[in-house]
Amino acid sequence: MADIKKYPTPMLDVLEDGPWPSFISGFKNLRDNHPDSRINNVINGLMGQLEHSYETKMGYWKGGTISVFGYGGGIIPRFSEVGDSFPESKEFHTLRVQPTPGNYYTTDMMRQLAESWEKYGSGLQTFHGQTGNIMFIGADNDSFQHFFDEINDYGWDLGGAGPCVRTAMSCVGAARCEQSNCNEHAIHRHLVNNFTDDVHRPALPYKFKFKVSGCPNDCQNAIERADFAVIGTWRDHKKIDQDAWKAFVDEKGVDYVMDNVISRCHSKSLSLGEDNSLIADESNCVRSMHCMNVVPKAISPGDDKGVTILCGGKRTLKIGDLMGTVLVPFMKLETTEDYEKIVELAEEIIDFWAENGLEHERTGEMIERIGLVNFLEGIGVDPDPNMIARPRNVSYVRTDGWDEAAEEWFNRKREEKAAG
């Protein structure tokens, strides 16, 4: 613990009040009580600059270009624009480190990471950034390589930054969730680890994100945030344990059940039998999860599990928010070949986009620009009515290939039927 001249932080101090855990208290603890004076100083500088931001309502970091040996990305470099006033933290880079799918840790591993980090960095880390990385915030020019080398040795690697494949995310899923329809962990790793080169050496039109949710509840916001969203689902009928269901009706009463389950099914495909059994019109169920969210004890996903894949989700820049759009209504993921197929699809998409995307253009924006059909043709995927909410409503389209397209559809249907 160094005896340092502390920058006054009257505004930040206010953020120590109140019941929610305070990041400022944490900072102060490091500044005042950490045995390493390097850390005391860095945090002192950081707090000084942050207080200055609070007073002037402006940010004072600027970017730059650094990366670890052999990689082109994975670090967000930060240099202070007010480094003269707060020299202790004038270099304050963030290393983005890929966690496991679902963010699992043992306490031991946590301690090991903390030790490495306080050896080299600021002692601050975020679990996790919005893209899912562990963010080790606050390394300087001299230390980031050492820190990386150390944790890389015991199994951790950088995530993406820049125009590259980014760190993926997946939900807690099969590890602790009854709604899961897939092995989120395997999918996550198969996908992103197939592209380590594209993660570490940014050379794509722009960023590309994978996200995996085990069911349509989509706890990873994958549809809204991922270029390639993988969402677990099932193709057969959901499973109803009628005894458990009737017990639920007995417990809650018919009114409650009508108001909260039956009448709330989005596709109006549920009704209550005379004997209080649950009657489900399976041909209309759209897998909206609601019934099984309310009564997980009685209703579960079916047995013929797999995933739906959507493409093109992202936030505002620069044509407005886009949700992903269905590319593959259903894909089994059981055998090695199945996994190869999903990886190949991702490769197709990234290759097509790498070739046809404009600079700084995400997949969703490209699809918007060229139209879904051209994209489908580019990646070799057949049109399917589950890709659309509704057919087109404007007659402005050239339909002279109609007969061939119809023929293809009938052939495909025949084949599907033949295949069983």
Place this chain on the structure above:
Amino acid sequence: MADIKKYPTPMLDVLEDGPWPSFISGFKNLRDNHPDSRINNVINGLMGQLEHSYETKMGYWKGGTISVFGYGGGIIPRFSEVGDSFPESKEFHTLRVQPTPGNYYTTDMMRQLAESWEKYGSGLQTFHGQTGNIMFIGADNDSFQHFFDEINDYGWDLGGAGPCVRTAMSCVGAARCEQSNCNEHAIHRHLVNNFTDDVHRPALPYKFKFKVSGCPNDCQNAIERADFAVIGTWRDHKKIDQDAWKAFVDEKGVDYVMDNVISRCHSKSLSLGEDNSLIADESNCVRSMHCMNVVPKAISPGDDKGVTILCGGKRTLKIGDLMGTVLVPFMKLETTEDYEKIVELAEEIIDFWAENGLEHERTGEMIERIGLVNFLEGIGVDPDPNMIARPRNVSYVRTDGWDEAAEEWFNRKREEKAAG
């Protein structure tokens, strides 16, 4: 009846078969049995050309420019491109004549029109064209002025053709419909007859259509087809005759009532009381008509009647179909001043559009191009949340006038409250 050489019409003849009334039989009747040989000949030529179209799958009319003395529009001129082969009908113009609102006729008036028409024209007329005109189809260069003069003398005037205010349409409405909330006839005539000059002398960017429906059932498809759609509605609570309602429930049974009324209310604002009475959450009723369509005996529009005005509906050309959009959520139409107000609004809109619309641009396309807010400001209408389905979802907007806009809203609300 002339003894004429009939063009063979083997394809058209087929259209005499079948139970539905045949226009071809009507043609033949005129050709073969009308006492005036001029008409026999004209129809013979027309059928010859039409048969030729059926054989070659091509149309053979071209346009031109003619109009009655003093007007610039109202007639669709047609000259045959195959006049050499079918000279009898080589000029075949259509006069568009404005009917009454709701299309009322006495048999006497019909006969009078028929007499005038067979004196000059082909003897064919359409009740009505899609814009609502009586179409007197088939006058030649020599006759159309005479026909017009004659019917104009006894109260009929031309409608619009070209870039002008068009003939309006209104539903049967108050004359024979329990759902009506306004005097469609008065609205129709106040509006369109305020613009007779703009009907007869095309000088606007493009066409402009008024349509009036007495209730949200919108039997005139006004929202989809009119630049200025006036739709009757009510502002207070709908009227429920509980005795008639209970009689209905008794007759049909609770299941039927649940399935066909209660559960089908779009805003889920209906429920069935213990005593089978109808419970309506009026704050949620969106005037979707369904309940009163099913049970008109028991449920009716409220007493505080008026209209909703929507602007900008049209078909495909050239940016795709547009529905009209709410401009005035509610307007009373009782006093002379009320009627002046709606006419003034129409004038504001037409003036603004005449000045700012591009050539061949409809109101809906202009609104699409400049944005609804600029349009509202142009015509002096305040924003209202009923104009939108949902607020914006993209942050790309410059909001620096927010405080003033908020202030205006609060002032308006205060004034409304003060006004009662």
Place this chain on the structure above:
Amino acid sequence: MAAPEMREPIESGCPDGFQYMHPTMRRNFGLWAYHEDPQPGVMVHVAKNGDKIWTVKAGTQRILDVFTLRDLMDIADEYADGYVRFTIRSNIEFYTDDESKVQPLVDKLKDKGYAVGGTRNSVASISHTQGWLHCDIPGTDASGVVKSMMDELYDEFTNWNMPNRVHITTSCCQINCGGQGDIAINVQHTKPPKIDHTLVGNVCERPSVVARCPVAAIRPAMVDGEPSLEVDEKKCICCGACYPPCPPMQINDHEFTQLAIWIGGNHSNARGKPTFQRLVAAGIPNNPPRWPEATAVVKKILECYKEGARDWERINEWVERIGWPRFFEVTGLPFTKYHIDNWRGARANLNSSTHIRF
């Protein structure tokens, strides 16, 4: 010779309808309480004071010859009270306040070959447009298509077999004067216009044709030394919008002017908000005089709708409930890339969810 004396028009505009209105309707204007439907094609509206007016509705061929018109007027005088009107779908309505006249009127109409029906949950008359009979840009004959279809749908017009009203329209070019409908049978061009270069110079204002193209596919060009136009065929969406201002841009073609079928255009605010119609089938031959292929598709759709929809569901509501994948399944219509929207705002028509039907 002196110029002929020209008559100044009386700009009377839209005439007053009350003069032609049945007295019972005039008297009870705005005072109706409810109505009932005694049989297909017949309604009785009851006023608050108990007055009643019967309406009998008959289908017509829309384009009437004066003989037919007079015939209808004679019927109106003899079997009703001499007052009529036409609906937006060109049906004629006869009025009487005398119940005893109703059945004779119905019988007479049927006897004379008019179709009585079109009320309530029936297939209403198909609203349509000019076609080869009068328009200068038509790709087909609307009257003929309608006659052919209504012959096949006659029983659906005269009976209440449908879950709700069915409003069909047809249009003879992509401009679509006929409007949207529960089912719409419209011309769809499948090839870019062939340009008759010899004529362009004389009849077309080139800049305004260029401006009319929705996708900016037309460029002014010199062809054989003459000013003409050329079309970028890769961009052209074959809409035909260039044809009205410039007839040498020949979009109509006996082979490539086909029919397409759209469903789900619902303009009423009843239950849901108004909806646009959606493409379901294209590549249908434009096959006069009977267009059997188009009629077959329409009948198939109606059959599935009748079978699958709940009472009061319009076609759009039925399909939204069962889902579009199921629609293609039950109708057996092929789903193609052409169904996938690529016009402005196409995203809104894509499936951005995991709501899927297997």
Place this chain on the structure above:
Amino acid sequence: MAAPEMREPIESGCPDGFQYMHPTMRRNFGLWAYHEDPQPGVMVHVAKNGDKIWTVKAGTQRILDVFTLRDLMDIADEYADGYVRFTIRSNIEFYTDDESKVQPLVDKLKDKGYAVGGTRNSVASISHTQGWLHCDIPGTDASGVVKSMMDELYDEFTNWNMPNRVHITTSCCQINCGGQGDIAINVQHTKPPKIDHTLVGNVCERPSVVARCPVAAIRPAMVDGEPSLEVDEKKCICCGACYPPCPPMQINDHEFTQLAIWIGGNHSNARGKPTFQRLVAAGIPNNPPRWPEATAVVKKILECYKEGARDWERINEWVERIGWPRFFEVTGLPFTKYHIDNWRGARANLNSSTHIRF
């Protein structure tokens, strides 16, 4: 001097999670039957074979100092089984298959000042972004905003008071790394960037800045004889997209960088399809260190939601049911022209119907 020997990275990518997973979870991977919620912040998941795993969930400040981290690990070792994970909202989850450890763990966490809750129908931790702490383009400090709000929403985190889960996000520029949410508190710039012309020439690749503007408002220009840029202020929508590639385009301003609040972003496919968030309030001062004005709006919205929504309705579902006019009425928020969409596809957000609430 020889170049320093550089270590080649091991491109191991994303590590295997099974090695860090609680054995009961590993064993029952994919075999869970259902779960129950004994109390806020505590869940028990039951496997098909009867195995149980308890989860205890605690809110954190997301950016953890090593002391706090170690403290949490000590708790995990003493009161749970030494296995943890972090949720997508930066909550820490502790695991144990021993029910007797649960209550002591909860008590210990509370005792140490951690917030236990955030499950089920509570207000979850606010997910947020870097702000003044690290980003190069922030207009506010996300961590500070979140700490301030969570202090006020503490009881909503630790209790089940809400109709359904409430997911709040906040972002420190309009890029919105924080994502959409039931409620989102985001920076909204209200004036075009001021350009520091002296710097443009050196640090900005002018063509790529020009290309980055969503509305093509930027033109290359010569200013004082130097190559710079100029902004068409009438076109500029103040999005700030030009600032990251060209920091001299100064969009941040202590007065004109304000906050806006958006609601109804629901990404789940539960019941309805995923929905976008919608603007409800802007012009909110960016007021450190406590941003009370923003918190007041959030609390007001939550209060009305709690009062008005049915169980299981997320915020978007509630508002769609009662209608937007009513939303503005009950919350007392002003409705302005800025709420009316004018971005691409704006039509879809206008009311094309007579569905109106009075």
